[in-house]
Amino acid sequence: MDILLKNAQIITLDENDNLIREGSIGIRNNIIDYIGCNKQSHEEVYSKVIDCKGGAVMPGFVNAHNHLAMTMFRNYADDMKLMDWLFTKIFPLEDKLTEDAVYWGSLLAMVEMIKSGTTTFADMYFFMESTARAVSESGMRAVLSRGLQGESGEEDLDYRIRESTELLEKYHNSNNGRIKVMLAPHSVYTCSEAYLRKVAGKSREQGVPVQIHLSETREEVKTCIEKFGRSPVRYLEDLGLLNDKTVAAHCVAVDDSDIEILASRKVNVVHNPGSNMKLASGIAPVAKMLSKGINVCLGTDGASSNNNLDMLEEMRLAAYLQKILADDPTVLPAEMVMKMATLRGAAALGFENAGSIEVGKTADLIVLNTEKAHYYPKYNIISAIVYSGNSSDVEAVIIDGNLVMEGGHLITLDEERIFYKAQKCALKLTGQ
Numbered sequence: 001m002d003i004l005l006k007n008a009q010i011i012t013l014d015e016n017d018n019l020i021r022e023g024s025i026g027i028r029n030n031i032i033d034y035i036g037c038n039k040q041s042h043e044e045v046y047s048k049v050i051d052c053k054g055g056a057v058m059p060g061f062v063n064a065h066n067h068l069a070m071t072m073f074r075n076y077a078d079d080m081k082l083m084d085w086l087f088t089k090i091f092p093l094e095d096k097l098t099e100d101a102v103y104w105g106s107l108l109a110m111v112e113m114i115k116s117g118t119t120t121f122a123d124m125y126f127f128m129e130s131t132a133r134a135v136s137e138s139g140m141r142a143v144l145s146r147g148l149q150g151e152s153g154e155e156d157l158d159y160r161i162r163e164s165t166e167l168l169e170k171y172h173n174s175n176n177g178r179i180k181v182m183l184a185p186h187s188v189y190t191c192s193e194a195y196l197r198k199v200a201g202k203s204r205e206q207g208v209p210v211q212i213h214l215s216e217t218r219e220e221v222k223t224c225i226e227k228f229g230r231s232p233v234r235y236l237e238d239l240g241l242l243n244d245k246t247v248a249a250h251c252v253a254v255d256d257s258d259i260e261i262l263a264s265r266k267v268n269v270v271h272n273p274g275s276n277m278k279l280a281s282g283i284a285p286v287a288k289m290l291s292k293g294i295n296v297c298l299g300t301d302g303a304s305s306n307n308n309l310d311m312l313e314e315m316r317l318a319a320y321l322q323k324i325l326a327d328d329p330t331v332l333p334a335e336m337v338m339k340m341a342t343l344r345g346a347a348a349l350g351f352e353n354a355g356s357i358e359v360g361k362t363a364d365l366i367v368l369n370t371e372k373a374h375y376y377p378k379y380n381i382i383s384a385i386v387y388s389g390n391s392s393d394v395e396a397v398i399i400d401g402n403l404v405m406e407g408g409h410l411i412t413l414d415e416e417r418i419f420y421k422a423q424k425c426a427l428k429l430t431g432q
């Protein structure tokens with residue numbers, strides 16, 4: 001569908017940070033083909049025209065670290081320490097997951113993400129074919145990874161990596177390039193050294209990037225030093241797992257030498273402030289990492305440790321936390337945090353043609369209704385969205401040139417049916 005968005009305030013996040021007070025965006029064959037004044041937009045050549053009067057258009061959010069079907073465990077086990085929560089509550093339930101539960105759990109996450117303006121996400125979980133099917137139906141853009149954990153025997157390890165390879169062969173660059181596949185060893189504390197070496201080898205051999213949880217807590221770092229005499233960052237560096245395509249979630253407990261390694265290897269770091277705060281993991285030194293040139297982006301982590309997938313909330317938490325950490329309100333300003341939630345996330349996940357509004361780029365964008373009290377008086381639109389915006393302001397969502405939400409209503413997904421099915425699956429899983 002060819003779409004024209006007119007009468008919109010446009011936040012481009014392009015090289016020059018161009019802001020257009022009132023203009024139009026033309027989309028043809030999934031690509032942005034026009035940005036400019038309303039008068040010259042040639043409205044007649046587009047089959048669909050959306051009047052955004054009173055609204056703002058910006059790039060869609062990129063949630064760069066998530067476990068979609070953990071929506072199944074949302075509010076199931078809260079107020080616990082990370083290791084306790086993982087090993088006594090989450091891992092035993094994950095052993096009971098089924099294709100069906102992951103499918104409906106993923107769709108539930110997608111309903112929430114689209115409605116709050118997310119167009120792209122990275123997922124690492126299980127039964128990823130179910131999630132791939134859900135991506136195909138929803139129209140979202142995604143990085144999918146089969147979660148890899150292994151302390152067990154060789155045969156078991158091979159079986160999981162084989163599933164990862166199958167996912168890669170079947171889905172990488174599928175759905176018009178909307179799906180990419182990465183390898184996802186869970187962490188240094190759930191994968192043996194031999195396993196991580198095997199994954200590093202596969203990554204090189206297949207040219208597939210790796211996403212991993214890294215230095216999420218001080219406890220993880222302490223155990224790694226006791227076991228291997230090195231920090232998790234140094235350990236992964238020595239195993240050959242760090243490069244400019246690596247996506248490392250958290251990096252909360254990193255010291256200056258870890259940051260040097262991450263910067264020199266150009267590793268992409270995903271900050272998850274909501275999850276880090278809820279699990280009392282600490283505050284990642286985001287401003288410091290940014291000052292060293294590291295590409296830091298934003299994620300929510302799974303819905304069970306956040307407990308929502310709202311990137312607007314995540315932006316605000318990220319900005320607040322860094323200001324507190326530095327004891328300086330000038331740190332991590334609104335523009336930077338918005339780029340972390342969009343442009344920088346798209347780059348980290350290898351979707352370089354998305355993340356900003358520019359002619360020739362893929363059309364992944366959202367329309368926010370700014371005719372609401374919390375946007376008045378109108379000064380700086382970026383500040384207004386970051387510090388005053390609500391996810392319920394999102395009115396329309398376009399992904400890969402397709403309209404997936406309009407007027408606040410989902411087009412590709414049946415919300416009511418998904419709620420019903422997800423509830424049923426969740427109760428079955430938890431035996432309630």
Ligand SMILES: [Zn+2]
Pocket residue numbers: 065066067213249301302
């Ligand atoms: Zn995670």
